[in-house]
Amino acid sequence: MKRLATQAAERVKRAGHVDVFSHIDPDGITSGTIASQALERLGIDHEMHFLKKLDSRAVEEIKDRNPEAVWFTDLGSGLFHRLADLSGVITDHHLPSEVVVPGGDRDDLRDYMTPDMVHVNPHLVGIDGTSELSSSGTAYLVARALSRENQDLAALGAVGAVGDLQDRAQGRLVGANREVVGDGERSGVLQVIRDLRLFGRETRPVFRLLQYAHDPPLPHLTEDAEACIVFFLELGIDLKGEGGWRRWIDLEAEEKRTVVSELVMSLLQKGYGHAQARRLTGEVYLLPREEEGTPLHDAKEFATLLNACGRYEAGEVGYLVCRGDRGEAYKQALGLLKGHRRHIVTSLDVVDDVGVESLDHIQWFHGGDRIKDTVVGIAAGMVLGSGSVKQDMPLFAFAQAEDGVKVSARASQRLLQRGLNLAVVVREAAAKVGGEGGGHAVAAGATIPPGTEDEFLRIADGMVGVQLQA
Ligand SMILES: [Mn+2]
DSSP, rough: OHHHHHHHHHHHHHHHHHEEEEESSSHHHHHHHHHHHHHHHOOOOOEEEEEEOOOOHHHHHHHHHSSSSEESSSSGGGGHHHHHTSEEEEEEOOOOOOSOOTTTOTTTTGGGGGGTEEEGGGGTOOOTTTTTTHHHHHHHHHHHHHHHHGGGGGHHHHHHHHTTTTTTTSSSSOOHHHHHHHHHHHTTTEEEEEEOOOTTTTTHHHHHHHHHHHHTTTTTTTOOOOHHHHHHTTOOOOSSSSTTEEGGSSSOOOHHHHHHHHHHHHHHHHOOOOHHTTEEEEEEOOOTOOOOOSSSSSSHHHHHHHHHHHHHHOOOHHHHHHHHHHSHHHHHHHHHHHHHHHHHHHHHHHHHHHHHEOOOOEEEEOOTTTOOTTTHHHHHHHHHHHHSSSTTTTTTEEEEEEEEEEEEEOOOOHHHHHTTHHHHHHHHHHHTTTTTTEEEEEEEEOOOOEEOHHHHHHHHHHHHHHHHHO
């Protein structure tokens, strides 16, 4: 990675003007900011662009700009063969394109780059880009190769990795991410503590942490605010203090220990293994230079703030916050986060309103223009998770999008064991109706032409039937 990063840094230094293109999610926004800050510190003129996705059309638009130099972050690897005639750098962690450049050989690193287009991706050097290094970390390594003074950008490197859930499986960042974390600690921009890993430690009333806990869900507590309040009262822990609702960070060490051991015990009693119960606690990444009690002080909350910006096409707002704006852009970001939470609640009301219908093997709802395409997947996941619909059928959700109809499909892990693969279903059904899509076995998405929903559902229903029978 270091050699690739140095090569990329050399390429960047030769540029007069750089167009930075980044994905509009937390990892993308932090990656783009890292690139932008590093360029600015070098005195290189640049422009920042955020993309919802990099597809053929976006590639054409980028080429039409005829950029002198490009820096792609959190996207680009999957379409490298289409970008190889550009000049610049890609820092990405998605699987590299299986199409090699003309005359290339898949096993040869040199075929994933050209003398003028340096491709930095952990997968190219045997590091797992899904869990061991994010794009923010990859971009950070290039920034560090550009200048040691960029070590303060390691905090954003960690926020991006947490945003991509790279700390989820083991309760801590692992692999090459450790180097980013270590740099962050050494330069005083990151602090690692062991604590409860639930979302909202710094900003939410403490009972809400339990109410919204889903990974794993807490027996008798998740989704039940009243039960969560009683839980604290029974332990003799005050819910309110001088400043109003007490947050997790307001609790005494002793109180925290009591809560954690109670939660662990209830998980074990419910039949969860020790490994699952242990996942409640782990490493938490703090940004000590930010104000405590704000969403910026905890990497997970910071990433969620950026996520809200991205979902409402406000990558620029998130970018300004990452660059240190604590005025107008920060206020806007907080507003977007609030709006995002409200929109999710409204979306669930819309689902209630339009109703979920069933075919033979799948169920579905259509949000029309009342659910945003960027949120319909979350809505589908929450409807499924709420237990109010059939658990033995995948749920397909539609919403109107700018370039067609967005489809999101979600299924329980149990169906995965029975042979379900939504990535294949969604990709093939979409292709048959003239759309494009893919994803993961239990969570997939596509965009299809308006009016093809019924045909899409019919095909998907048949395919799921076959998969679950096998
Ligand atoms: Mn990413």
